[in-house]
Amino acid sequence: MQKPATVLRRLAVALAALLAVTAVSPAAHARTDPKAPEEFVALSDVDPTIIQEMRYPTQHNFVGRPIDGYRQPICILTRPAAQALHKVQGKLLRRGYSLKVYDCYRPQRAVNDFVKWAEDPKATQMKAEFYPRVDKSRLFADGYIAEKSGHSRGSTMDLTVVKLPARPTAPYRPGQRLVPCYAPQSERFPDNSIDMGTGFDCFDTLAHTLDPRVQGKQHANRLLLKNAMEAAGFVNLAEEWWHYTYQPEPFPNTYFDFPVSRASLAGRR
Template sequence: MRNSSLALTLAVLLLSGAAGGAAPLPKGFVYLRDVDPSIAQDIRYAGAHNFLGRPADGYGAAECVLAQPAAAALKQAQDKLAAQNLLLIVWDCYRPARAVRDFVRWTENPDQQTKTEFFPHIDKTQLVPLGYIAARSKHSRGATVDVGLIPIGAPTGSTAKPVSCDRPKGERFDDGTLDFGSGYDCFDPIANLDNAEVGEPAADNRQRLSALMQSVGFKPYAMEWWHFELRDAPFASEFDFEILPR
């Protein structure tokens, strides 16, 4: 009986282990790493280097999760970059609706710890009215991405002290990208796609990125050079499942 009981216990443990780990994604969603592991990922809202200064609600893992057609389109974009010694880098993909609500709540509290880097010239209470933070985000539909371009082998994740995101490349946070004229998530007019104040190299890189993304089915967003939405997005409603490890 003892051996039978032990065998039963081991069987239960094995089955539990097989069923453990991350919950399955909703039908139609994939992990980008499973589609194209060569695309760089620096999922900012899963860590502390973002305008919140902490992980956002719903980001239980630093993983890019997307609707399958959006992930396939990013792979197409990366394939186009293969001969240019460049990689896509993604900063945000699917965003749980709870994170969107977290962002809005953050704009309503007086904390200013990340102002120097991310919103140096704008009152945080104005970030929703001005359109820098959405009360409802298309990221939550799984087909909107925040992306940039990095040279292959470029280091990312500098630990330099906070510097205004509108400072020139070499002074602001070094995210390893080509020069796009501002840092990622820079809540400032300089981040507008067609801002005339950025230098020619940055303006050219913005248009290069925009042309690439449009060629694989995404459309740009005028206020943010890094933000792209798949034109034929498969889902019209928002999701709120947590991002978990693969």
């Protein structure tokens, strides 16, 4: 039979070990977040003049809440993509315009969050603005939501063009009346972009870059962005006037999952 003192010592050691594990587990969990490779940069470090209105860390997006993985409202891209955007910006500035980015690198956990949301038929609070003519059950079949995104490879971004001097974008107020993303510019959410015919993230065929129903100034504005981007090596996704990928991609087959934050870029040699 073990002596009482021996039993007490062993219980004390076991309790101390348990407390130690509990105490370090949050920090240990934080350290498990992956870091961005050296090839990734903050866009503002390459070109601070490009306007950033990052939508997914906010409530003004098609889900209606901040998206998992977006810890700060910053644009992160591979360096070649950021440098190419800098070239586009220089040409647009000389014409009295500026680029504005809505989304850049997107971690896989954010894509997973989109998928989980899409599978919940009850979560439709932003339908009236972002997908008024699409049944939510069709989002996968129609290609609006997918389990993988080119954004996670780091060289894809969503963006628009703003006339200078840039007017401030009115703040989104949760619960405010929602207007369809394809409504006339004077009626839909007052984004300070030039009129592209629809708002950003509009799940509608009118958002197709060369949809023949979009004519006049709206068509010309889409071509202004398209021509400027393609001249710098970007390829447009035909179904989304705002979606561009730099080619050749540094990571064409890798889907990253580091969070969108300055901390993901820190501590690299």
